[in-house]
Structures are given as structure tokens and as C-alpha cells.
Amino acid sequence: MRAHTSAAVAASRRYWQLWVHEHPERAARFLLACALLQLLMLAFRSSRAESAPEPLRERAALSAPAAEPKSSSPLAPRAAQQAPTAAAVPSAERSSEEVFGRVVDLEGRPLAARVVLRYADGRHLEGQGDEDGRFRFPAVEAGDISVEALHPGHRTLRRDAAPRGTEIVLELARGSGLRGRVVDLSGRPVSGAFVEARGSAGYLELRRTDEDGRYEIPRPASGMLSFTVASAGHDLLETSRVPVRVEDEQLEDWVLREGISFAIRVVDAASGAPIAGARITRQPAGRLSADDLRRRAFPLPGVTGKDGTYHCDGLPRAGVILGIAAHGFAPVAQTLHIDESVRGEQRFALDRGRVVRGRIQARGGVRAGWVLSLEQLTELGQWTEVGARATSDAAGRFELTGAPVDRPLRVIVWQGRVRAKISEQLEPGGDGLQELLLELE
Secondary structure: OHHHHHHHHHHHHHHHHHHHHHOHHHHHHHHHHHHHHHHHHHHHHHHHHHHOHHHHHHHHHHHOOOOOOOOOOOOHHHHHHHOOOHHHOOHHHHOOOOEEEEEEEOOOOEOOOEEEEEEOOOOEEEEEOOOOOEEEEOOOOOOOEEEEEEOOOEOOEEEEOOOOOOOEEEEEOEOOEEEEEEEEOOOOEOOOOEEEEEOOOOOEEEEEOOOOOEEEEOOOOOEEEEEEEEOOOEOOEEEEEEEEOOOOEEEOOEEEOEOEEEEEEEEEOOOOOEOOOOEEEEEEEOOOOOHHHHHOOOOOOEEOOOOOEEEEEEEOOOEEEEEEEOOOEOOEEEEEEOOHHHOEEEEEEEOEOEEEEEEEEEOOOOOOOOEEEEEEEOOOOOEEEEEEEEEOOOOOEEEEEEEOOOOOEEEEEEEOOEEEEEOOOEOOOOOOEEEEEEEEO
16 A cells, blocks of 8 residues: 555656646746745634634633632733623612702792703703602703702702702792782782783783782893783783892782773664674774783673673773774774773764675676675775675675775675786765676686
8 A cells, every 4th residue: 555655656746847847837836826825824824823712711701700810811801890780780870860859948948949950962851849849850861961940039040960869959049030919999909910021122021910919020131121910800000111120029019990891882873773793893092002902801802782782891091992893884983082981881873884786797607606895995095805795696796785985995806815806996975876797707
């Protein structure tokens, strides 16, 4: 066996020598390729040799007792950091997401304050303290936060939050604020009254009194403020240039007089018959402002009943423009100075307005269902809608009523919200009845 192997090796050597002698360039390239392949294999083995022991050492370090200081492995500090488990975390650290505390005044009395947690990025959480002044936020994200406490009659306090799990105590000092009561002439509290404070730069605060007539504005603007106090059934009270200092607490009580109550009766001027369903509106005249309507402190607008009467309870002593409109009658507007002399019944007689009758001719034969309205030309040169709208019947006929007899008119034909036709101007005069033919394309 050995003889055959030696003969084969000798034959291979002779063949290699003859091949190299006959093809030297091919032999050189072959040897170079073999050398490169050997280098790559050596590099792969060396890198594998360096990386292979690491998990072995790491597992050995983790499984070895922590008390052995002889290990010189660079992974030893990492193993030491991984050693604590969840069971070893202190209890205070486990409740680090909870923020809680108390709000008291400088004498230690609890305050049921509003508490705001503010993050550095602008986010915030709001909560309300209880009667003992305690507040609690059970789940708060990690990050830098500040705690702010607000309570009426006290200065707002803001401070950085204490370490999580530590009670926060916020002591509020007495601060600026406006407070007071609204009562009537007999000293009885007026509940539900509106107290409005106005200042420069658009400052506006609106408060409503409670059952005891009390109100409070915690942080008013400093300087000169104007106040308006309004309540249904009472006079409107307005004051101006009331000095307010930010650092002081200020008391402002208001006394309201009972308003004027009277009845408005609307009748037909020709027959004297009551007009039911007449709409009564109020426009401010003099010191009354449009904000009164927003507050709904006064009982207008309103609609007359079957007897043509509407009762106004507690209008303030001031000038007011009453507007009265009813279907088929010309609307009226009258200025009324409300004082003691207007108690009782105020009678308003409405004249039958102009009647505009006509017929619609439309191409395509569609005559029914057209909506029409009247507009009058005001003294300011503006066209405004007046009276009730009407709808044409199957024959195209229509009738519009309730327009004033002394103003120019025009008829509008509507197609949805689009004006399909505007008639020529109808001048006042005649017997109040006008016929009109409208042709639609």
C-alpha cells in the first residue's frame, strides 16, 4: 500500500514539474490564486478566534459570583450593572409617576385650589383639590414639570415639582381680586345677575352671581375699569373709571333698582282688533349696548298673544327703540323712553301695508313654487327686506303684504338662494294695491 502511494506521489511531482516547465505563466497564476485563498482563510480563522470566546467569557462572568474581583474582563462592569432585579427597586422609585400634595394658605388652612402641572414643552394637566386641599395626579410622564396652584382671592403660586413620590405643599398668600355682592334696594341678593368688567387693551371679564348674590373676579387687570351689572327685572347699572390695583383685594358691591314693567298691546289701526303673533324687537338707544341682548337679561324679542298683548317685565330706565311687525301690516319703529310714566299699557296701532299682487310667466311652463319677497328703500338709500315672503300658486299668482305705504319697493324672485329676478322700483302712492307681471326666462 505504501509503495503504491509513493509511486503516485512521485508521478504527481513529475507531472507538476513538466506542466510548470511547459506552462510557466499558468503555473504562476495558479500559485498566486492559491496564496490569496490561503490568506483569506487565515484572516477568517483569526477573526473567528477573536469573537468566539466573548460569549463564553460573558456567560462565565454572569454565572460567576459577584464577589470575585479577580476578573480582568472589560465586560465585568456591564455584568455589575445588570445584577439588580425588579425586586430590588425601592418602593419610592416604583411610584415615581405619582405627583401629589396639598394647597394651604399662609396660616395652614386647606384650600380647594385648582392645580395645573406644566411640562417644559407646553403640555399641561389640570386637577381640582378636595376640601382638605389635597390633590393627586396618579400617572405623570417623566420629564421636567412645574406645579401651579390657583385659588380665588389668593396669588397664583408656581414652582418646580418636588422629586416624584414626595408630597408637595403649596402655600398661597392673599392676593388681588375683586369680589362683592349684587343686591336690590331692600338688601335682598340678586342671583343670576351679570357683572362685566372692561379695561384697556381688550380686557373683558364676565361673571354671574350665585344664590347669595356674590361674584368674584380672581385676577383683574390693574388700572381703570368700567363695570356693567345687568339682571332681568332690574335697571341696568353702568359705572366707569373704577381704580383697581393688582396687589390689593378689593370689594365692590352693587345695588340694583327694580325695573319698569308694562304691557305692549298691538291692534289694527282701522278696526281696533288685536293683532296676534306680532313680533316685538328692541334696539338699543342711548346707553344700552348690544351685549345686553347676548346676556338675555331683558325679555325681548317677544310675540303678542291672542289678545294682542305682550308683557315686558323689568326693562331698565333708558331709551329703547321698539320695532313691531305683523303679517299683512306695515312695520313700525318707535323710540320709547322707559321711566315711571310708561307703567301700565302701551298701545301700538298698525296700518294695513301695501299689497303687491301679480303673476309669474315663465318659459317652460313652470309657474308654481317660486318664492318672492319685498324690499323697501330706506332713508339711507339701502334696500332691506320687509314683510313676509310668499310663494306662487299653480297659476303663477302671488300676493305680498306688510310693506310700508310711503317707501319705494321692489319684488325679488328667488331660486334657492339666488335672485332670479328683480322687479322695477315701485313708487309709493295710490290706494296701496299694486298689480305686477313678472316674466322669467
